[in-house]
Amino acid sequence: METVLGFDFGLKRIGVAVGNTVLRQAQPLAVIRAATNDGKFAELGALIREWQPALCVVGLPRHPDGAEHEMTVRCRRFANQLHGRFDVPTVLVDERYSSAVISHQRGETIDDRAAAIILQQYFDDESQS
Numbered sequence: 001m002e003t004v005l006g007f008d009f010g011l012k013r014i015g016v017a018v019g020n021t022v023l024r025q026a027q028p029l030a031v032i033r034a035a036t037n038d039g040k041f042a043e044l045g046a047l048i049r050e051w052q053p054a055l056c057v058v059g060l061p062r063h064p065d066g067a068e069h070e071m072t073v074r075c076r077r078f079a080n081q082l083h084g085r086f087d088v089p090t091v092l093v094d095e096r097y098s099s100a101v102i103s104h105q106r107g108e109t110i111d112d113r114a115a116a117i118i119l120q121q122y123f124d125d126e127s128q129s
Contacts, residue, residue: 002054005029005047006119008095008111009058009071009078014040015111017119018051024127026119028112041085048086056088059095059118093122 001022008015014032019025030047034040048056058079061071076092083090095118 003051004055004057004119004122005051005053006057006115006122007059007078007082008114008118009075010111011074013109013111014044014078015113015115016044016047017112017115018053019119019123021054024123026116026123028116031109031111041081044082045086048088053088056082056086056090057119057122058082058090058092059114060092061095091122093118093125095121 001020004019004021006017006019006026008017012033015028016030016032017026018029019027030043032040032043034043056079058075060075060079062068079090079092082088095114
């Protein structure tokens, strides 16, 4: 059994979810709200040390037509930094509608639940391969 962490990257917050390769069920884990990049990576590092993931899954946003935009580039950079800083394999998963399927109240933080949807999509896609 290996642990997998999923991430919904944002400029203000990073949602984190956890799952494993046996149950293949994603669960919301945390929302990282640090103000600085160093602070964000310090919190990410603590989670990675605690959970010892075999893989990190990062949501890759795109326009509805599949075209890339500014956040697509930022998410690729984030995934590369995760891999480079923590030496954990990282994959990107299309996250076009991850936040749209969550019912929530205005102002409610849903980043961890969006991360769980991204990670669950990864598990579901892998089981169909």
